[in-house]
Amino acid sequence: MRTLLICCLLTASVIHAGATVLVPTDLTGLSHDALAIVRGRVASVDARWTADHRTIETIVTLEAESYLKGALGETVQFRVPGGVLGRYRSIVVGAPAFAVDQHVVVFLGARGPSVPFVVGFSQGVFRMVRSTDSARWLVTPPTDLRPATGTVPIIRGDPSRRPLTLDDFEQRVRSLVGSQR
Amino acid sequence: MNRRAIVSVLVLLICAPPQPAQAYLKFGVTVGDQRVTLKWKPGPVRYFIFDSSVPGVTSPDLQAAVARAFATWQAVPTSSIAYQFGGLTSAQPGDDDGTSTIGFENYPDLDGVLASTSFVVDDATGELIESDIFFNASYPWSVAANGEPGKFDLESVALHEIGHFSGLGHSALGETSLSASGGRAVIGAEAVMFPIAYAPGSIVSRTLKADDIAGISDLYPDGDYATAEGSLSGRVFKNGHPFFGAHVVAFDLRTKTMVAGFSLTDQGQFSIGGLSPGLHVIRVEPLDDANVDSFFDQSVNPVDVDFQVTFDGVLVVVPRGGDSGQVLVTVQNK
Numbered sequence: 001m002r003t004l005l006i007c008c009l010l011t012a013s014v015i016h017a018g019a020t021v022l023v024p025t026d027l028t029g030l031s032h033d034a035l036a037i038v039r040g041r042v043a044s045v046d047a048r049w050t051a052d053h054r055t056i057e058t059i060v061t062l063e064a065e066s067y068l069k070g071a072l073g074e075t076v077q078f079r080v081p082g083g084v085l086g087r088y089r090s091i092v093v094g095a096p097a098f099a100v101d102q103h104v105v106v107f108l109g110a111r112g113p114s115v116p117f118v119v120g121f122s123q124g125v126f127r128m129v130r131s132t133d134s135a136r137w138l139v140t141p142p143t144d145l146r147p148a149t150g151t152v153p154i155i156r157g158d159p160s161r162r163p164l165t166l167d168d169f170e171q172r173v174r175s176l177v178g179s180q181r
Numbered sequence: 182m183n184r185r186a187i188v189s190v191l192v193l194l195i196c197a198p199p200q201p202a203q204a205y206l207k208f209g210v211t212v213g214d215q216r217v218t219l220k221w222k223p224g225p226v227r228y229f230i231f232d233s234s235v236p237g238v239t240s241p242d243l244q245a246a247v248a249r250a251f252a253t254w255q256a257v258p259t260s261s262i263a264y265q266f267g268g269l270t271s272a273q274p275g276d277d278d279g280t281s282t283i284g285f286e287n288y289p290d291l292d293g294v295l296a297s298t299s300f301v302v303d304d305a306t307g308e309l310i311e312s313d314i315f316f317n318a319s320y321p322w323s324v325a326a327n328g329e330p331g332k333f334d335l336e337s338v339a340l341h342e343i344g345h346f347s348g349l350g351h352s353a354l355g356e357t358s359l360s361a362s363g364g365r366a367v368i369g370a371e372a373v374m375f376p377i378a379y380a381p382g383s384i385v386s387r388t389l390k391a392d393d394i395a396g397i398s399d400l401y402p403d404g405d406y407a408t409a410e411g412s413l414s415g416r417v418f419k420n421g422h423p424f425f426g427a428h429v430v431a432f433d434l435r436t437k438t439m440v441a442g443f444s445l446t447d448q449g450q451f452s453i454g455g456l457s458p459g460l461h462v463i464r465v466e467p468l469d470d471a472n473v474d475s476f477f478d479q480s481v482n483p484v485d486v487d488f489q490v491t492f493d494g495v496l497v498v499v500p501r502g503g504d505s506g507q508v509l510v511t512v513q514n515k
Contacts, residue, residue: 025293025365026359026365054273054275054276054277055275055277055299081291081297089304090299091208091478092297092299094294094297094351094376094474094475095474096474096479097474097478097479097481099481117291119293120293121291121293121294121475122472122474122475123293123472125472125474127479127483129483140469140486140487147359147360147361148361149361150360150361151358151359151360151361151366152358152359152360153356153357153358153368154356154357154358154359154365154470155470156356156428156466156467156468156469156470156490157466157467157469157488157489157490157515158469158470159489159515161469161470161515162487162515163487
């Protein structure tokens, strides 16, 4: 494999891309499955070869502003598939991508002593955006809270599903985390 | 059809310059200042099967299920894409070895991911060198003809991944529900390329839909595709400004099928190809029920999802072998 990679470096830059079929989850499931839920600012995005040198992954370093579950320190790192390394670009469609200075809430999982990963792939990332007047942070979760009974369709464009203020979103998540204890 | 609709149709027929279709989500690379669509060169695309198995699915089962899925894409009459089984291999999917490999792997870290497709592309030319597909061995799989309760249908998921393998991105033509007992479930999907899997046991995703057929035909046109089908294009505005990421659905009144695309520039431009000639209704909707990261690179292009579903007020004629002309749609804030 290394021979091929060296050849590619010499002859062309290479892009790696991918895509997925997801097993769906929701905010309740994410809150349950996450080892830590952290809000913060993306401080750095660094690609590297995976330990087996088969592909590229990206280590995202987050300056933690608040933990909604667990605590992993003032800065926390997690990994996502894909990234840019030299003349190689690995793009995994369906995997979340991050840029420095973005503000996010991420739901993190881990298996053993390893760098955490995002729970539910792209489903465990909630991006914070400024309100039109720039006064508040907003978050738009794609699904709402589970209904008390039965099943409800998630209607695209539902007028009642508006971007939540960050405070409201965090309150929901804290409530879900608290109800699991 | 009322008078206003007739007038609009006539105007659209008159103003119908051909447009390059950029419907569906297609993978691409930037080479110099050119955007190159990611696609295979003409000729059968060769793939290998990683000699692997999981409980209930042997290596020959895997080979057969994947072959059926490839055959389904290859059978689209308006597409020239063709595939060829190269044999079994000990190379794993994800090895950058110049061969396209498909098989099971155990990726417990890829929580919530049933399968994934990867590409190696020559960024200097945009040439697609290889593509691998892995099925997550952490999940239960089935190749039973009628599906098995509690297990994901391998052929269905393979069909989705082979769509990616061929160059198609995700489609948003699907609807989900949320239950009190937990989790989301797919109610229905009008595209195999919808990114969320049906519940275990289901086999409904073994059949391509109009959106999938339009997408693969747009990438690899064949037969009478260019002369028999048409396209629909336009721009989407909100608060007087064009914007990126609106989901635009074209509903064919005659066939009752849907094909969709997105506004894919900051000028709000969309273009949906592979449409049957005739009258279409346009619906523009926010991607507010989906994980937008599954469709777009959110670190580059933030997607506005805070607007109401909007039906364009007029019927649009898609001409045979041509384009509708520019359709301008304005959406309102929620």
